[in-house]
Amino acid sequence: METSSATNQRATGLLLVISLIVAIAFPVYNLAFLYPSFDELLKNNTEDEALRVANYLSSMLPVTLGKINKNDISEGFIKNLQTMQVEFKIIELKIYAPDGEVLYSSDAEDIGDVNKxxxxxxxxxxxxxxxxxxxxETKSLENKIIKLDVVxxxxxxxxxxRFxxxxxxxxxITQKKALLSSLVSRSSIMVIILSIIFMAMSLYSGPHCQDHFLVDLRYSPLRGYLVC
Known part of the structure; x- marks a missing residue:
């Protein structure tokens, strides 16, 4: 039968292993699951906002000849676009004809291009x-290098x-994404710090604390892992 000292060492070892697993698993979970979930939520919320803006703009856009054409985009409508672009913090806005031709763009150089x-x-x-x-710093769907995080x-x-x-x-979404990244990073760091503190307490706690822990474990399912 193992001595009390050996059993105490096994108990301390188990606590250290549990603390190490938590310290590693939680940050991995954040990176693999939590952060992508936040990213997807941010994408969906921004998409919904874009849909509301587009629906509002299309309600003001007269569609003649059975499709959007250049004559439908008046100077008054362009002023409304520019106002909404500022109010809703839209960094770029385009209007396409059904064949993919750019009829209007906040970047005038894109007008006349065809999205194929x-x-x-x-x-x-x-x-x-x-x-x-x-x-x-990556390419958009239109193969442009984007300097910001965007949706x-x-x-x-x-x-x-009919289309x-x-x-x-x-x-x-640069600022929003940075805030989410900061939140996830802070939570991971906090768990790692708490795990380190817990490991230190396990290493340096006195025999009296360990004895109390072992008494509790005598009646738990973990007893078989600690005592031969």
Missing amino acids: NTYFQQIVAKGQKYTKVVPK ETYIPVMKDN VGAFEIYYD
Whole structure:
């Protein structure tokens, strides 16, 4: 039979192992599951906001000739776009014709370009919204290097169940994403610190504390792991 000292050592070892597992598992969980969940939530919320903006704009946009065309985009409508862009912190906004031609863009250089990408022709043109989170310093769906963290959303405009054009809206989520990252990082650091404190207490606690712990374990399912 093991001596009391040997049993105490096994108890301390078990506590150290549990503390180490917690210290490793919680940050891994944050990175693998919690942070992606926050990222997806941020994406969905931003997509919903883009949808509300697009629906409002399309309600003000007269659609003639059965589709959105350049004549539908008046100077008054452009002023409304520019106002909403400031109020809703939209960093870029475009209006597409059904064939993918850019009829309006907050970046004038893009006007006249044609979006021939698969996601536009096979998803947006079929009446489905399409959203992607673009991390800063990476390429957007249009192959542009983006300097900020953004959510890029395409919202189709439908009239009588027909695709008549689309809006593309870029939202800056840099600050929101940084706050979420900070929150996840702080929670992970706190757990690691608490685990280290717990391990230190296990190592340096006196025999009296260990004896109380062992008395409790005599009547627990863990007894078999501590006593031969």
